[in-house]
Amino acid sequence: MVSDPQDAPVMxxxxxxxxxxxxxTFEDIHHSYHAKETIKGVSLAAKAGEVLCLLGPSGSGKTTxxxxxAGIEKQSAGRLLxxxxxISGPSVFLPPEKRGVGLMFQDFALFPHMSIRDNVRFGLxxxxxxxxxxxxxxxxxxxxxxxxANQYPHVLSGGEQQRVALARALAPRPAVLLMDEPFSxxxxxxxxxxxxxxxxxxxxxxxxxxxxxxxAEEAMRMADRIALLQDGRLVQVGTADELYRHPRNLxxxxxxxxxxxxxxxxxxxxxxxxxxxxAAGRHQEGERVSVAVRLxxxxxxxxEGDIPARILSRRxxxxxxxxxxxxxxxxxxxxxxxxxDQLPQGLRDxxxxxxxxxxxxxxxxxxxx
Numbered sequence: 001m002v003s004d005p006q007d008a009p010v011m012x013x014x015x016x017x018x019x020x021x022x023x024x025t026f027e028d029i030h031h032s033y034h035a036k037e038t039i040k041g042v043s044l045a046a047k048a049g050e051v052l053c054l055l056g057p058s059g060s061g062k063t064t065x066x067x068x069x070a071g072i073e074k075q076s077a078g079r080l081l082x083x084x085x086x087i088s089g090p091s092v093f094l095p096p097e098k099r100g101v102g103l104m105f106q107d108f109a110l111f112p113h114m115s116i117r118d119n120v121r122f123g124l125x126x127x128x129x130x131x132x133x134x135x136x137x138x139x140x141x142x143x144x145x146x147x148x149a150n151q152y153p154h155v156l157s158g159g160e161q162q163r164v165a166l167a168r169a170l171a172p173r174p175a176v177l178l179m180d181e182p183f184s185x186x187x188x189x190x191x192x193x194x195x196x197x198x199x200x201x202x203x204x205x206x207x208x209x210x211x212x213x214x215x216a217e218e219a220m221r222m223a224d225r226i227a228l229l230q231d232g233r234l235v236q237v238g239t240a241d242e243l244y245r246h247p248r249n250l251x252x253x254x255x256x257x258x259x260x261x262x263x264x265x266x267x268x269x270x271x272x273x274x275x276x277x278x279a280a281g282r283h284q285e286g287e288r289v290s291v292a293v294r295l296x297x298x299x300x301x302x303x304e305g306d307i308p309a310r311i312l313s314r315r316x317x318x319x320x321x322x323x324x325x326x327x328x329x330x331x332x333x334x335x336x337x338x339x340x341d342q343l344p345q346g347l348r349d350x351x352x353x354x355x356x357x358x359x360x361x362x363x364x365x366x367x368x369x
Contacts, residue, residue, distance in 0.1 A: 021049040021208045022083040022100065022175035024069060029078035031064055031232075038064050039075070040232040046176070048083075051202060051209045053219035055255070056229035062212040065229075066178050069210065070103045071096035082175065102174030102207075106181040108165040110153040116140065117149040120168045139167035142201065158185050159194055166198060170205055177202070179211045183218065195221065216256050220244070228252055250290055250362050259292040260334055263364070271361060274330035275307055275352065278359045288364040297358020298336035300325070300343065305351030309334070316340060325352065 024046045031039035039061045046052040054062040067073040069080065071087075071094065079089035082101075087094040096103075102123075110119050117136050124132035140146050143163040153161060162182060169177055182198070183191050199222055202209045213219050219226045220240035228235040228243060236248040247253040250261065262273045266280040266287045273291050275298065283289055299305060300323060309325040312333060321343075323336040336352070343350065 020173075020175055021206050023048045023081075024101075024176045024208060024210065025079075025081040025084075026065065026069075027079040027081060029065065029068060029075045029080070031061075031068065031073065031075050038232050039068075041078075042229075042232070042234045044227050044234060044237065046208050046210050047224075048208055049206050050224040051199070051211060051222055053223035053226045054210060054212045054229060055214070055216060055219045055226050056235075057214060057255075059231070060229040061232040062214075062229055063180055066103075066180055066210065066212050069176070070101055070178055071099055072103075100175040102169040102172060102177045104165050104169040104177065104179045104182055106184060108161045108185075110161060110164060110168075112153055115150050115152060116145065116156075116164055119153065119164060120171050122168060123172045135171050136167075139171040140164075142170075143167045143197075159187065159190050162186060162194065166201065170201065170207065173205070174207060176208045176210065179209060181212055181214070183213075192221075220256075228255060247360065250292060253292045253360050253362070258295040258335070258337065259360075260295065260298070260332075262291040262293070262330075264289055264291050273359075274327050275334060276354045276359075278356055278361070281361060283361060283363075290362045290364055292360040292362065293354055294358035294360075295322075295335050295337040297355040298334065298338075299353045299355065300336050300338050300350050301352075302343070302347065303351055305353040307352050309350050309352045311343075311348050311350060314343075325350070327352070 026042050026044045029039050029042045030037065042065065054065060056062050064073060068075050074088065074093060079086050081087065082099065086092050087099055111122070117133070117140065120139050121132050121136040124135055127135065137146065137149065140149055143166060145160060145163055148156065148160070153164070156164065183195055186194060195218065211222060223240065225237060225239055226243055227237045230251055236243055236252050243252060244256045247256065253259055264271045264273050266283050266285055266289060269280050270277045271280050271289060271291060273293070275293055307327055309327045311323055312326055313324040315322045319340055320337050321340050323338060325334045325336060327334050
């Protein structure tokens with residue numbers, strides 16, 4: 001269902017209940033589907049009260065890890081610890097309802113035959129009915145949907161359904177909240193505001209949150225720390241700043257920014273590329289390296305720069321333009337991202353240079369920056 005402007009979060013005075021945040025630790029987790037290994041020895045900890053994003057492309061294992069944490073899937077090896085206590089391992093397997101873990105599905109999974117209030121109250125069966133209703137109403141008020149309490153999910157837009165799902169997941173005050181691509185179905189116009197309000201609610205309730213996303217910018221906006229996954233393995237864990245500025249390999253560099261990639265060799269302590277040279281750092285003389293150059297680091301001007309280039313194409317996308325350039329000694333097209341209207345229309349021959357901070361060196365196999 002398409003979101004509309006009424007989806008924008010409505011802040012109210014009632015506050016969501018505070019959770020007792022817990023740490024959640026994945027310890028050497030393995031998992032397989034039909035003899036194919038999907039999780040390959042992942043060790044990772046979400047600290048109490050933090051927002052940890054599991055980031056990676058489709059098939060990297062993000063959702064499988066989330067399902068293991070929720071108790072929907074069982075790992076083939078390794079342990080899962082909640083506040084240091086094993087809840088899933090070789091000899092222990094707590095069912096989902098006994099873990100103190102909340103799960104918010106990608107499709108929101110609201111029950112169509114239940115009212116909005118009853119959907120939110122669904123996970124509060126251990127409470128007396130009156131208290132459960134009060135908590136459900138408080139959760140709905142916190143996400144700005146009290147006026148829909150007696151309505152049914154089909155009357156809600158996508159953004160409103162997302163907020164009901166969040167209210168339902170938080171109503172039992174879980175120690176850890178798991179969210180699977182919670183904003184993927186929302187209108188892009190509203191995604192930022194709904195994401196910001198969701199983050200504010202998570203901070204307020206103090207729950208530990210593990211959020212799955214394939215969007216690097218979304219992870220950087222939300223997370224205290226990001227865990228980047230590829231093919232079932234953990235590539236790198238750190239803050240947004242750490243992963244962007246110091247990617248561990250070429251995959252990580254390309255996931256956080258658009259890059260040009262060149263092959264080169266260290267000579268006289270420097271690395272020469274078609275767009276300029278850079279100090280080799282700790283790389284040895286004669287060593288073959290992969291060079292990543294961020295598109296945003298390629299400067300293009302009419303006269304300023306060291307390298308002559310010819311514009312092959314330019315695409316206007318609002319604030320910026322994407323350029324494709326031909327440069328000497330390079331068979332591949334060099335791409336650049338520049339401020340829109342920086343260059344006159346019709347200009348073909350330009351000069352370019354590169355900001356050294358946007359040049360990253362890796363071993364030839366793409367690792368060990």
